[in-house]
Amino acid sequence: MTDQRHPDIEIYIKNRSLEEIEHWLRQRFDVLNIDFTQGTVHEYKAGLADATIPVMIHEKVVGKAWTSVWFKSDKTLWATDLDCAARAASDLDTQIRCIASGWADGDEPDEWWKVENGEQEKIQWRTS
Secondary structure, three states, X not given: OOOOOOOOEEEEEEOOOHHHHHHHHHHHOOEEEEEEXXXXXXXXXXXXXXXXXXXXXXXXXXXXOEEEEEEOOOOOOOOOXXXXXXXXXXXXXXXXXXXXXXXXXXXXXXXXXXXXXXXXEEEEOOOO
8 A cells, every 4th residue: 555645535344333434424524414315325525624525325335244435535534545444443443444455457456454453454355
């Protein structure tokens, strides 16, 4: 992983409810407003200083255990997916996964970071 800021951030949270994830987001951002919800897909606007960050939460995106949280901006509190995953794993006391590299040609699509209990490990995670 590079130290370069990612253009967006996506993490996968294990076994946490929408309410727990919303509570975590409210602790991290100045404002969290819901824009849209339908079934297991929820879209928000998170406010942080001068920035408005679109956030999409998709519950049960991988099996029944995993919820995707996608920050569609580079203006988040974290420079990289791994930075966000580490913070979320600590705050939510659960396992978090994020892609090990970007989505560029030549990247291994099944290589992920598994973050849990303060430890980070690269794993192979086939989500389909």
